[in-house]
Amino acid sequence: MLFYVLICLCLALTGVAGLQMMYLLYLESLDRDRKKHLSQLERECDRLRHDLADAKQKIAEQAEQLEFSSPGSGEEAWADVIEER
Secondary structure (H helix, E strand, C coil), X not given: CHHHHHHHHHHHHHXXXXXXXXXXXXXXXXXXXXXXXXXXHHHHHHHHHHHHHXXXXXXXXXXXXXXXXXXXXXXXHHHHHHHHC
């Protein structure tokens, strides 16, 4: 009788160990997926940072061209327009 109890106990412990192993494999796959997603987010962030730098540069160039093409069109020119009315 004791022999059957030991066999059942060994099978139960084997089942628990198998369940823990499957859970560990599941957690490792989640970790891999999260790392993959994080690297994609980092690449997207770098791309967006580069796009933002390009946009800032274009805005600065356009502001410079606007200032060069009409140097008197600042606040002083608006003051003159308001005074004329």
